[in-house]
Amino acid sequence: MARIYLDAIERRYGSVVAIEDITFEVPDGEFWVLVGPSGCGKSTILRTIAGLETATSGNLYIGDRLVNQVPARERDVAMVFQNYALYPHMTVAENLAFGLRMRKTDAKTIKARIETVAQSLNIAHLLDRKPKQLSGGQQQRVALGRAIARQPQVFLLDEPLSNLDAQLRDDTRAELKQLHQRLGVTTVYVTHDQVEAMTLADQIVVLDQGRIQQIGSPQTIYARPANQMVATFLGSPPMNVLSAVYQDGQFQVEGQAIPCPDRLRKQLSSTVSQSSTAQRFNLGIRPEHVHLAESSERPLMATVMVVEPLGREILVRTVLPMETSGAAPTISLQVAPETQIQPGDRLPLVFDLEHLAVFDPTTGNNLSLA
Template identity: 50%
Template sequence: MASVRLVKVRKIFHTPRGEVTAVDDVNLEVRDGEFLVLLGPSGCGKTTTLRMIAGLETPTSGEIYIGDRLVNDLHPKDRDVAMVFQNYALYPHMRVRDIIAFPLKIRKYPQEEIERRVREVAEMLKIEHLLDRRPRELSGGEQQRVALGRAIVRRPKVFLMDEPLSNLDAKLRVVMRAELKKLQKNLGVTTIYVTHDQVEAMTMADRIAVMNKGRIVQLGTPKELFTRPANTFVAGFIGSPPMNMIECSLDEGKNLLDCGALKYRLDPDAGLTLRSKGVTEVILGIRPQHVLIERGKRPDAVAQAPIYVVEPMGTETIVNFKLGETMIRAVIPADIDVEAGEVWNIVFPRDRVYLFDKKSGELVA
């Protein structure tokens, strides 16, 4: 087992249409035994980062360490990492038993040890009954488990996984998510897992590194990212439905945020913080789960508005309000009866409100 450390790692691709900076001075330390998720939108540099750690791509600059060893010049096969790809290719003509055994065979492990390890892995992944089948005789989830088996059979220092569950249907993904997390904890192997699915990241990770445009924009535990997003990007990326983000201007005289059809009274501290940082253009953020709606008059309501659309979800209901150009979403318990057109008071509890600098996107208060 080992930690993984990236120091100012950069990757520039040269294309006929110019340079693409896929990874932009990334610093990252993945702890020994940790399950770290790289999370970000398509094209933000997740796969490129993973491929550089695996040795399948050479960094333009920067250093990559596995344990204490600088691996920049080390061949992929000498890095002792195993990678599971989104499109895991299983050799179609081979039986499951031989697919899993393959990494050991090419490394010339003794036959008894190969058999023992394949048995162990098959047991762990609950595929003992499939060992004599070929890939086309397996379901997607079973194929996925075989691909995992092939990766773990060797007990590498590090697992690198690139969206390994994305080809599975939604239900199976939920099952495999939990199984994979359990497996990683049992094996204790340092794991770097790439996904663009924030639910996958939140549910599986010890820590998440959120990437945007080649950079890590925040690193923290799922809870830290959820409760204290460092910027509007993380705030909007994590949580479902996404955080409400409302553009406002600071009315200094009244200690008020003027957000068009909606007014938000600042507490004195928040007002001071904004002024001391010279921030007058603000993005007000609040999660839909934290927006309150009330029928009776509320002096602290940010607005009174008719419901635009109601979306029942079963255990809860998403209520949409349209205020000018701004859509505000509230998630409420399903047993509260609401109907489109009804007028409700919208309340933002102060301790649930995030204030971001509109210019930089950074969290201010």
């Protein structure tokens, strides 16, 4: 096992920059997740660590060894691909043993490793079958088992659950977490699924357009996003974002007022232009922090568009009335399952102001971070 350290890694394809200034360190034994929209550079980073891509500039270390010029086969990493990449003409046992045989491991050790891994992944009864006789979940376990049997320093997983159905994906995600807790191997996992990122990671690296947007624990990134991209990418349903004008200690959203809490007034004081009486910002609030107003509260009035029962809660999508032409601002909120709400209803909404975020509309930076 070993740490992974990327120091200012860049990868170019001609004039196209795939990843730029990628710097982070995965400590020995931790599980890190790279997450972001399609094309953000996640897989390029993973393939660069594996040695399947060559960095245009920067340095890459596995353990204390600089591996820029070390070929993939000598990096002591094991990679699990999205399509599993099993050999169709081999049995499960032969697939599990393949990497060990390539390293000329003795037969006794191979047999012992295969038995241990197969028992661990609950595939011992499948050893004589070929991949075409397996379900998607079973194939995924075999691909993982082949990587585990090698006992590498580093695991690299490139969207290994994306081909599974929803229930099997949930079950296998839990198994993956238990497996990492048992083995303690340094792991880098790529996904575009924010639920996988939040539930699996010790630390999350959020990427967009080839650059790192934020690195942090799942809870930190969810509660204190560095910018609007991070805030809206992580969270289901996503964070509500409303364009607002700040003036006289309050925000105006389509003619309706939202009070500015004291903590934000202090933080915005250095940002608001002294030469202007009003300035525009984007407000962010998560659906769980939007509530139906009590009689004593000053609400925003919104009209219900869609009601989505989800069992333990109801997701309500509303729209604010527009003062001008353009797309009407929408606000989603979660209410108790017994709440009686219908499309077309007018709802009085209030925000939990302690959780209100303010984003710079130009840079996207979160101005509400202390």
